[in-house]
Amino acid sequence: MSRTVKSATDRASHKSNVHPMLSLSRTIAKEAFGDRSRPWEAIFNISSYISEHGSKLPYDQYDEIAENVWVHVSAYLAPTAKIEAPAIICGGARICNHTVVEHSIIGSFCTVGEMSTVKNSVTFDRSRLCGHNSLSYSVLGYEAILGEGTMVSDTRLDALNVSINMPDGTYFSGRSHLGAVICDGARVGASCVVNPGSVIDSNALIYPLSSVSGYVRPYSNVK
Numbered sequence: 001m002s003r004t005v006k007s008a009t010d011r012a013s014h015k016s017n018v019h020p021m022l023s024l025s026r027t028i029a030k031e032a033f034g035d036r037s038r039p040w041e042a043i044f045n046i047s048s049y050i051s052e053h054g055s056k057l058p059y060d061q062y063d064e065i066a067e068n069v070w071v072h073v074s075a076y077l078a079p080t081a082k083i084e085a086p087a088i089i090c091g092g093a094r095i096c097n098h099t100v101v102e103h104s105i106i107g108s109f110c111t112v113g114e115m116s117t118v119k120n121s122v123t124f125d126r127s128r129l130c131g132h133n134s135l136s137y138s139v140l141g142y143e144a145i146l147g148e149g150t151m152v153s154d155t156r157l158d159a160l161n162v163s164i165n166m167p168d169g170t171y172f173s174g175r176s177h178l179g180a181v182i183c184d185g186a187r188v189g190a191s192c193v194v195n196p197g198s199v200i201d202s203n204a205l206i207y208p209l210s211s212v213s214g215y216v217r218p219y220s221n222v223k
Contacts, residue, residue: 021202026125026142047103050086138179147190154179162197165214
């Protein structure tokens, strides 16, 4: 049987029957994820979303430490951390030394470990990057974990547009930069590579030193 092919602009009547599990109540960017069946689309306009909504954050809770950079008063920024606009750092978040956060939203009580880079991404509340990570054009769900040294790649080696292979068909993003959707409670072990267009569904476990591509089902183990 041939695989169904769907574009990123399919109408609601053609939604996927598979909905990657993301707790939208666990992110300040809930409105950006209008269609949960294609959560990767939220990444395409995340910079403009931050710029538009950052100015509406409670002024008594968030400080605009630089133009279009909003940081909650309870968040911790290490002295050597670098935040590039636009960005929102939510309450209780911890941004460790020698990290770069660019064009991204860091969720409440999220940890971005040392020497990590987060670009054009959304990390949900209580997610964790253990250190020496790269997360680009991606979504990291509620309580999801990236082990030390794990990289999420956002560009194919042939530089072609990234497609997303779901159980019901292939979705074409129309973008040459797209990382991964790592859903609620998923755990990716140390020194893994998560390839462009991957979707790791809720509570999946990726063993250390793995290379991940395509769709990973909920509660499954990948070695």
